[in-house]
Amino acid sequence: MTDNPDPDEVDRLIRMSTSEPRIVADLDGLVRELHQVQEAKEALSRLDAPTLRMALRRRGQGPATGVGS
Numbered sequence: 001m002t003d004n005p006d007p008d009e010v011d012r013l014i015r016m017s018t019s020e021p022r023i024v025a026d027l028d029g030l031v032r033e034l035h036q037v038q039e040a041k042e043a044l045s046r047l048d049a050p051t052l053r054m055a056l057r058r059r060g061q062g063p064a065t066g067v068g069s
Contacts, residue, residue, distance in 0.1 A: 044052065 047055075
């Protein structure tokens with residue numbers, strides 16, 4: 001930095017340096033959500049094709065093309 005640092009740049013640096021706890025918490029939450037998504041995909045992969053097609057129809061997605069069969 002220079003002898004006369006830009007106050008806006010100093011403010012930006014302070015905001016960035018203090019954002020770490022929030023970012024880590026956000027990342028932890030996203031990793032937990034990703035694990036849930038992976039678990040859901042694994043559970044869906046164990047379903048038989050007719051059950052999966054029925055569930056998709058109930059959701060309004062029509063027949064499952066290439067999913068689970």
